[in-house]
Amino acid sequence: MKRNSLSLLAAAIAVTSLSLAGCATTTDVDKKIADAQAKTDKKIESVETQVEDLQVNQKTTAGKLDEQGKQIEQISQSAKEALQRAQEAGVLAKGKILFQQSFSEDRVRFKVNSFELTKDAKVALDEFAAKIKGLDKGVYLEIQGHTDDTGGADYNDQLGQQRAEAVRRYLARDHKLPLGRISTISYGDTQPVQTNKSAKGRAQNRRVVIVVLE
Numbered sequence: 001m002k003r004n005s006l007s008l009l010a011a012a013i014a015v016t017s018l019s020l021a022g023c024a025t026t027t028d029v030d031k032k033i034a035d036a037q038a039k040t041d042k043k044i045e046s047v048e049t050q051v052e053d054l055q056v057n058q059k060t061t062a063g064k065l066d067e068q069g070k071q072i073e074q075i076s077q078s079a080k081e082a083l084q085r086a087q088e089a090g091v092l093a094k095g096k097i098l099f100q101q102s103f104s105e106d107r108v109r110f111k112v113n114s115f116e117l118t119k120d121a122k123v124a125l126d127e128f129a130a131k132i133k134g135l136d137k138g139v140y141l142e143i144q145g146h147t148d149d150t151g152g153a154d155y156n157d158q159l160g161q162q163r164a165e166a167v168r169r170y171l172a173r174d175h176k177l178p179l180g181r182i183s184t185i186s187y188g189d190t191q192p193v194q195t196n197k198s199a200k201g202r203a204q205n206r207r208v209v210i211v212v213l214e
Contacts, residue, residue, distance in 0.1 A: 098139060098212045101128060111206075113151070115162035117170060125167065128210065129175035140213040141182045143167050148202035149189040160186030167208050 117125070132139060145160030145167075164184035171177045194201035 098135070098214050100209060100211045113159065115145075115159060115166045117166055122170065122174075125170055126175070129171055129177060132177065132212065133175075137214065139181065141171070141177070142211045142213070143182065143184045144209040144211065145184065145186045146191060146205060146207050146209065147189045148192070148205040149196045150202065151189075153188060156188035157186050160188045163206075163208055167210070 132141075143164040145162070145164035147156040147160045147163075149156070151159065161184060164186060168179070168182050168184050172179045172182060189196075189205070192201075192205045193207070194204045196202050196205060
């Protein structure tokens, strides 16, 4: 009788131990699942944030590319026109556009109603001249003068020409670039790169573009 009681007690203890072990195992598994789910949620949230940021950047980049594309298209047309003029003048051997240098985003800018080169403008032209000399080949330059729309069409045409001529004289006089291979033309206010409705935009429109041809 005593032995039977001990056996029953041992069995009860064993069952209880197994039950506790089972509960502990289930709790550990649940915790691991919860931890894994939390990590997954964080990764998903991070990916969603990255996707949103990418979409915003794509929209911003697309807007910038559209604006740049318009400017590049306009400048490229000017370069093609420069090439055609040079070919008609018979000054080119190859008829090839090497590059065009726009100073609308650089330092060659002009004050209102002025064609005087500033100190910063001269430094920028010094760098440009060094670049041309570094090509170590004969090139042809067309300097295109531009204005904002402050004055009338005739006045702006004249002012644009004066700005182009000021650059031409500086490159020839101070850097000995051959005058015979430098031409000028004025586009006046017909090719703005920014709106003329703001002071900042008008300042960027008062510029020169130099097309380099081989």
